[in-house]
Amino acid sequence: MARRVTKGRKIVTTVLAWFVGLVIFFPILWTFLTSFKTELQAISIPPVFVAFDWTLENYRTIQSQSNYLHFMLNSVYLSLGSTALGLIFAIPAAWAMAFSPTKRTKDVLLWMLSTKMLPAVGVLIPIYLLFVRFGLLDSRLGLIVVLFLINLPIIVWMLYTYFKEIPGEILEAARMDGAGLAKEITQVLAPMAVPGIASTILLNVILSWNEAFWTLNLTTSNAAPLTAFIASFSSPQGNFYAKLSAASMLAIAPILIVGWFSQKQLVRGLTFGAVK
Amino acid sequence: MGQIHLEKVRKAFGEAVIIPELDLQIEDGEFVVFVGPSGCGKSTLLRLIAGLEDVTGGQIVIDGQDATELPPAKRGLAMVFQSYALYPHMSVRKNIAFPLKMAGMDQAEINRRVDYAAKTLNLDNYIDRRPAQLSGGQRQRVAIGRAIVREPAAFLFDEPLSNLDAALRVGMRLEISELHQRLKTTMVYVTHDQVEAMTMADKIVVLRAGHIEQVGSPLELYSAPRNTFVAGFIGSPKMNQLGGAEAARYNAETIGIRPEHLRLSTTEGTWKGTVKVSEHLGSDTFLHVESPVHDEPLTVRADGEFPVHAGDVVYLTPEEDKIHRFDAKGLAIR
Numbered sequence: 344m345a346r347r348v349t350k351g352r353k354i355v356t357t358v359l360a361w362f363v364g365l366v367i368f369f370p371i372l373w374t375f376l377t378s379f380k381t382e383l384q385a386i387s388i389p390p391v392f393v394a395f396d397w398t399l400e401n402y403r404t405i406q407s408q409s410n411y412l413h414f415m416l417n418s419v420y421l422s423l424g425s426t427a428l429g430l431i432f433a434i435p436a437a438w439a440m441a442f443s444p445t446k447r448t449k450d451v452l453l454w455m456l457s458t459k460m461l462p463a464v465g466v467l468i469p470i471y472l473l474f475v476r477f478g479l480l481d482s483r484l485g486l487i488v489v490l491f492l493i494n495l496p497i498i499v500w501m502l503y504t505y506f507k508e509i510p511g512e513i514l515e516a517a518r519m520d521g522a523g524l525a526k527e528i529t530q531v532l533a534p535m536a537v538p539g540i541a542s543t544i545l546l547n548v549i550l551s552w553n554e555a556f557w558t559l560n561l562t563t564s565n566a567a568p569l570t571a572f573i574a575s576f577s578s579p580q581g582n583f584y585a586k587l588s589a590a591s592m593l594a595i596a597p598i599l600i601v602g603w604f605s606q607k608q609l610v611r612g613l614t615f616g617a618v619k
Numbered sequence: 620m621g622q623i624h625l626e627k628v629r630k631a632f633g634e635a636v637i638i639p640e641l642d643l644q645i646e647d648g649e650f651v652v653f654v655g656p657s658g659c660g661k662s663t664l665l666r667l668i669a670g671l672e673d674v675t676g677g678q679i680v681i682d683g684q685d686a687t688e689l690p691p692a693k694r695g696l697a698m699v700f701q702s703y704a705l706y707p708h709m710s711v712r713k714n715i716a717f718p719l720k721m722a723g724m725d726q727a728e729i730n731r732r733v734d735y736a737a738k739t740l741n742l743d744n745y746i747d748r749r750p751a752q753l754s755g756g757q758r759q760r761v762a763i764g765r766a767i768v769r770e771p772a773a774f775l776f777d778e779p780l781s782n783l784d785a786a787l788r789v790g791m792r793l794e795i796s797e798l799h800q801r802l803k804t805t806m807v808y809v810t811h812d813q814v815e816a817m818t819m820a821d822k823i824v825v826l827r828a829g830h831i832e833q834v835g836s837p838l839e840l841y842s843a844p845r846n847t848f849v850a851g852f853i854g855s856p857k858m859n860q861l862g863g864a865e866a867a868r869y870n871a872e873t874i875g876i877r878p879e880h881l882r883l884s885t886t887e888g889t890w891k892g893t894v895k896v897s898e899h900l901g902s903d904t905f906l907h908v909e910s911p912v913h914d915e916p917l918t919v920r921a922d923g924e925f926p927v928h929a930g931d932v933v934y935l936t937p938e939e940d941k942i943h944r945f946d947a948k949g950l951a952i953r
């Protein structure tokens with residue numbers, strides 16, 4: 344039975360949607376505006392919205408004080424590296440869970456997810472010591488491995504929900520047609536799961552890009568990504584809000600652009616299975 | 620070659636034993652049909668032969684070689700699934716070519732074979748479409764095309780026609796029979812459908828709860844069922860099975876008489892009864908007759924034009940030489 348959408352209800356929901364959207368978007372908008380203010384205007388009370396002297400000074404200062412490109416490239420390496428590593432492990436894992444489940448598959452999945460509930464700081468010391476021991480501090484490789492491990496449960500879960508939607512008989516047909524395990528996964532399963540794999544990649548890139556706890560604690564300069572770049576502009580003395588905002592804008596710009604162009608994919612990926 | 624021997628094959632899923640122990644010989648070129656009630660293990664048996672399930676015990680020997688441990692890809696068998704299981708992201712051409720590509724055949728030969736298969740299956744007009752753009756019958760043909768191109772040792776079919784409508788089913792049934800006559804390749808075919816089993820098979824295997832009840836040609840099973848189960852399962856409508864005094868007259872625990880072996884008369888006969896329902900199919904009429912000799916209505920086949928209606932009194936006379944006799948265990952007395 345289709346619900347009748349009255350005009351009144353339509354207006355109410357539209358207004359509500361805009362309100363919620365604005366609330367969610369406001370911090371980014373505020374950061375954006377602040378990044379063009381002077382440091383004094385940035386902390387002025389009452390706050391000014393648009394009637395201030397727009398300036399690019401903050402961006403200039405940031406450029407001169409640090410090497411944005413270095414940090415950005417590190418962010419790219421870390422997010423892409425950890426995502427690639429994640430897929431290599433998660434696709435076979437999700438394949439096994441989706442197509443040859445045992446009685447314990449659900450338990451394993453829940454257990455994997457439960458590791459996400461442990462506060463990261465709880466394992467900071469052991470991981471830090473391991474990094475010292477293996478000389479991985481401030482190395483990209485070390486961070487890629489850590490980011491890969493912390494996001495692995497989410498990648499496996501997402502791929503698992505996607506793979507569940509694919510009829511097992513199609514994979515069996517591939518087996519009958521002479522495909523070995525590798526061909527079955529690369530030529531039949533993966534092409535059929537492209538939308539799912541794409542949104543998994545996207546989400547994982549965003550998660551790794553924004554990950555701050557480990558990137559801040561395990562790097563100093565060489566492997567430091569954009570999160571460290573932002574943090575370096577918060578200082579214990581003096582005014583830094585405008586510069587911090589400018590740094591934040593620069594840090595989220597790439598992901599914002601990527602996210603903008605792939606938002607359909609992302610929404611579909613995150614709500615997949617929920618509607619069936 | 621396509622000789623498949625099952626030796627003491629067992630299959631259990633955890634605690635549940637689906638196939639207790641089963642021996643079966645399928646000879647090269649035979650068309651073997653598995654029938655049996657739902658859940659008796661037909662699909663499981665087929666999947667064991669295919670290698671899609673591992674046996675719990677016993678051996679599967681294909682063309683003299685122990686294939687028990689071989690993965691499906693190495694057994695040289697092709698399978699057609701009930702759901703067709705086409706690759707949705709590939710065109711018809713790529714679907715049919717897939718097994719050849721997996722076999723590492725060179726492109727020219729692949730094209731030649733795919734074109735030939737598409738032509739024989741009337742698929743040439745759809746060759747560049749995706750499976751989603753095809754009708755059920757066309758999809759079925761693609762699935763068959765994908766199975767025949769690689770010239771397998773044997774074909775395995777799991778209820779391939781059950782998703783098609785009645786008219787299409789008859790057409791495809793004939794096509795598969797023709798295919799078998801042309802290729803002379805072993806075919807193992809699972810079905811629920813009496814007519815498919817009777818018309819297509821060289822050999823029917825009747826299964827119940829993972830046991831083979833009887834193996835034989837369609838006519839053997841029809842004329843000499845080994846027990847009451849096979850008697851009731853093969854033939855449509857079902858054989859009438861009577862116990863009690865009527866059976867005792869023939870020195871049996873149960874007697875069976877098929878609907879087509881009861882002579883019908885409105886004036887005289889052995890058993891008197893009242894017509895409860897009459898089903899006029901045009902060519903035949905099936906009557907369900909209530910009679911004191913049996914607590915369930917007896918089914919009788921009459922001519923299409925037989926003038927009879929619900930409530931009429933009729934007399935039935937079994938053809939003596941067509942009566943099947945069974946002992947207390949349900950086994951046929953010969």
Ligand SMILES: Nc1ncnc2c1ncn2[C@@H]1O[C@H](COP(=O)(O)OP(=O)(O)OP(=O)(O)O)[C@@H](O)[C@H]1O
Pocket residue numbers: 632635637655656657658659660661662663664811
């Ligand atoms: N993967 C499995 N795990 C546990 N039990 C299974 C599995 N596959 C099949 N079974 C059980 O094995 C029995 C036989 O199943 P099978 O699919 O072989 O029956 P079938 O004869 O093909 O039935 P149908 O005519 O309905 O297709 C059923 O009781 C089923 O529940």
Ligand SMILES: [Mg+2]
Pocket residue numbers: 661662663
């Ligand atoms: Mg079945």
